[in-house]
Structures are given as structure tokens and as C-alpha cells.
Amino acid sequence: MAHEMSGEELRRYREQRGMNQQALVGWLNERLNRRYDRAKISRWETGAERIPQIVAGALKTATEPVGIPAAAVRAAPVVFCAANQKGGVAKTTTCVNVAWLLAQSGRRVLLIDCDPQANATVHLGVDPHERELAKATLTHALKASRPMKEFMTPVCDGAFDLLPSSISLAAADRELLRQPNGTLILRAKIAQLAGLYDFVVLDCPPHLGELTVSVLNAADQLLIPTQTEMLSMMGIPQLFETIAGVRELVNPRLQILGVLPTMYSPRRLQDETVMKELRELAAAEQLRLFSPVKRAADYSKSVMAGRPGLAYNPNSAGAESFREIADSLLALAGEEMRHGA
Ligand SMILES: Nc1ncnc2c1ncn2[C@@H]1O[C@H](COP(=O)(O)OP(=O)(O)OP(=O)(O)O)[C@@H](O)[C@H]1O
Ligand SMILES: [Mg+2]
Known part of the structure; x- marks a missing residue:
């Protein structure tokens, strides 16, 4: 079974790419056609909610730079x-x-x-x-x-x-x-x-x-x-x-x-x-x-x-x-x- 992404790991992924939580919401929603909001990212990062496999997968397999380049x-x-x-x-x-x-x-x-x-x-x-x-x-x-x-x-x-x-x-x-x-x-x-x-x-x-x-x-x-x-x-x-x-x-x-x-x-x-x-x-x-x-x-x-x-x-x-x-x-x-x- 695939390794689950922890909240700490998600936060590191996000910060390393210079994104705030809102930027991550925009990237995920566009890529996965979802309606996540900032509160959801917060709950994932604090460990209050499990991070879905599809989110972890999208982040780990992204070939283009994650986030908004500008x-x-x-x-x-x-x-x-x-x-x-x-x-x-x-x-x-x-x-x-x-x-x-x-x-x-x-x-x-x-x-x-x-x-x-x-x-x-x-x-x-x-x-x-x-x-x-x-x-x-x-x-x-x-x-x-x-x-x-x-x-x-x-x-x-x-x-x-x-x-x-x-x-x-x-x-x-x-x-x-x-x-x-x-x-x-x-x-x-x-x-x-x-x-x-x-x-x-x-x-x-x-x-x-x-x-x-x-x-x-x-x-x-x-x-x-x-x-x-x-x-x-x-x-x-x-x-x-x-x-x-x-x-x-x-x-x-x-x-x-x-x-x-x-x-x-x-x-x-x-x-x-x-x-x-x-x-x-x-x-x-x-x-x-x-x-x-x-x-x-x-x-x-x-x-x-x-x-x-x-x-x-x-x-x-x-x-x-x-x-x-x-x-x-x-x-x-x-x-x-x-x-x-
Ligand atoms: N479109 C608007 N319609 C009605 N009231 C408004 C509108 N825009 C701002 N106000 C109100 O007008 C007042 C003055 O606005 P604001 O404080 O933004 O002006 P300011 O130019 O920053 O003032 P100051 O020069 O004192 O710094 C505030 O009470 C604000 O809530
Ligand atoms: Mg003023």
C-alpha cells in the first residue's frame, strides 16, 4: 500500500515551493477539478483530517513546477x-x-x-x-x-x-x-x-x-x-x-x-x-x-x-x-x- 502523506510533509512540500495555503488550494482545484478550500488544507496540515491519496499523488508526481510561478x-x-x-x-x-x-x-x-x-x-x-x-x-x-x-x-x-x-x-x-x-x-x-x-x-x-x-x-x-x-x-x-x-x-x-x-x-x-x-x-x-x-x-x-x-x-x-x-x-x-x- 502507498505511503500516506503526513500533515508535516504536506506543509514542507508547500513551503518549499513558496506557496501559501490559498495558492495550494488554487493549484489542487485546477489540477484535480475539486473544490477544496484553505480550511481543508489547514486540517490536513494539522493532522485533523487524513490527506487523500489523490492529493498526495498529485503533489508527488507533478512534473511542472507546483504553484503559481509569478x-x-x-x-x-x-x-x-x-x-x-x-x-x-x-x-x-x-x-x-x-x-x-x-x-x-x-x-x-x-x-x-x-x-x-x-x-x-x-x-x-x-x-x-x-x-x-x-x-x-x-x-x-x-x-x-x-x-x-x-x-x-x-x-x-x-x-x-x-x-x-x-x-x-x-x-x-x-x-x-x-x-x-x-x-x-x-x-x-x-x-x-x-x-x-x-x-x-x-x-x-x-x-x-x-x-x-x-x-x-x-x-x-x-x-x-x-x-x-x-x-x-x-x-x-x-x-x-x-x-x-x-x-x-x-x-x-x-x-x-x-x-x-x-x-x-x-x-x-x-x-x-x-x-x-x-x-x-x-x-x-x-x-x-x-x-x-x-x-x-x-x-x-x-x-x-x-x-x-x-x-x-x-x-x-x-x-x-x-x-x-x-x-x-x-x-x-x-x-x-x-x-x-
Ligand atoms: N464606498 C464607500 N461608501 C461609503 N462609505 C465608505 C466607502 N468607502 C469608504 N467609506 C467610509 O468612509 C470613511 C473614510 O474612508 P477611509 O478611512 O478608507 O478613507 P481614508 O482616505 O483612508 O481616510 P484618512 O484620510 O483619514 O486616512 C470610512 O468610515 C469608510 O468606512
Ligand atoms: Mg486612511
Whole structure:
């Protein structure tokens, strides 16, 4: 009789191929035409359930590389950020949901909360105060010489990792990041994560201070979320100027992924007017305009539940827009792989 695969053996198989549990689910379901989920892989790995012969056989006899090549072998993660110095335009909501979708597609994702308000941290059910007491926040990671990994915590039942923020980041913005080369610390720390993540998602505070500049110095792809209200577009020219400076001096890789209209109410005249202006801006600047995210109560409710809106309700208004963004990042990651970037 064939030797059974143990949970420990399965975990080793998976990790050696740089896959998370979700990636393994995708590979097995496609190959074996099954509907396994991540919980099932967990039960196999902990030994709570026996691993079927067909699964063990598929893994042991696979001739092609197991896993998603783009995710498994890419060295440096794609670094994505959402920035706009205007407050309350759905930067955090976008980051949390895009991180969730990337993780759902089997990619290894880290979200770094770069805002002292710690909204992403709270949104993902983590207590910033407790993390501050445990000295396990972005502030501590920036100051320490220890690996970033030590400051992270898994969120959404292990779907992705979070490097939490807390109010002490405001002091870091004033002190640490204003030292010579201070706005390069985050970039250097992220460079140490090569091979560990496929995507790093950075959530910015609502101003163009040292933290936002640190994020722009580190990012490959920038999304500009903007509410479809008259005043929301006002800061965009200033943001363009900052981006141009960052590109010229520090980070020529930085690209604008596009503009995301948010909290859109199709029947309001003001929203229609702003949408028209955004279409003109996108055409003039040759930027992609993503489909607008409609106003929906799910997003505030999901904050209370400590989960991304799309984990709370996958069909929330705006799901399509967030999918467009995640898909364009996945396509970019694949593209860079092919060109060996
Ligand atoms: N499509 C939407 N419809 C209705 N409410 C939304 C939507 N998207 C986000 N919200 C809510 O709007 C508020 C602001 O969103 P969010 O915190 O994501 O913005 P932000 O740009 O990160 O804000 P800040 O500038 O303070 O960091 C939150 O309460 C969020 O739950
Ligand atoms: Mg925010």
C-alpha cells in the first residue's frame, strides 16, 4: 500500500515551493477539478483530517513546477500604495480590500499601515495600543535593526500579514524620518522582504509629510483614490508635483496605476460633474480611470466587524473596481517576471 502523506510533509512540500495555503488550494482545484478550500488544507496540515491519496499523488508526481510561478519565484515584491493628502477619500478602504483580493488569489501579501491614525490596523481587528505596549509596530520596525518579520501579525485568519501602526508613528514622522536619508528607511526595510512577499501594500496618512514621502520613495505603483465631490480633486496637482520630485530624485520606478473615484452617488449632479472632470484629467495625464466605487454602507459596517468590506460581503458595491485594481497589479507582477525585473 502507498505511503500516506503526513500533515508535516504536506506543509514542507508547500513551503518549499513558496506557496501559501490559498495558492495550494488554487493549484489542487485546477489540477484535480475539486473544490477544496484553505480550511481543508489547514486540517490536513494539522493532522485533523487524513490527506487523500489523490492529493498526495498529485503533489508527488507533478512534473511542472507546483504553484503559481509569478508568486513563487519572484524575488522583489510589487509595492503598491494609495495616496492622496485629502482626508477620508477611501485610501485605507482601498488598501485593505486590494490586499484581501491579492491574498485571495494566492499571493503572499503584507499590508503596512503607514498612518499614525492606525485606521487600517483597527480595520483589520488589531489593537494599536496593545501593539504599542508590545513594541511591535511600524515605528519599532523602522527603528530596529531586527528583521521586519518580527513586527508583523497575521490578519483575516492568516490570509495576509499586517505591520501595524500606532500613534507613536506621528513622533517618528517628526523625528526619525527627518534625519538625513530618513525617508529612505522604509524603502530599505521593504527591500529586505525580497522573496517573502509578492505584494506589499502601503496605506498613507492624509498629508504630504515625511511618511507619505517615505511611501512614495518605496512604491512601484501609486493609486490616487478621490471622492466624487467638488473639493476632493483640489490636492491632485500638488500630489503630481510631489510624485515628479520623488521620481527625479529617488525613485524612478514609481508609476501612477490610475485614479479611483470613490463614494460615488450616480444620481447626484455634483458627482456627475466631478466624474466628468476626472475623465478629462485622466485623458490629459494619460492615466487609467478605474470604475467608480459607489457609496455603500458595507464599508463602515465591515470596520466594526474588523474585516475588509469584501471579506464581509464579496458583492459589496465597488467590488468590481477593487478587482480591476488587484487584476492590474497581478498583471504587472506577471509582466515583470517575464522581463526578469
Ligand atoms: N464606498 C464607500 N461608501 C461609503 N462609505 C465608505 C466607502 N468607502 C469608504 N467609506 C467610509 O468612509 C470613511 C473614510 O474612508 P477611509 O478611512 O478608507 O478613507 P481614508 O482616505 O483612508 O481616510 P484618512 O484620510 O483619514 O486616512 C470610512 O468610515 C469608510 O468606512
Ligand atoms: Mg486612511
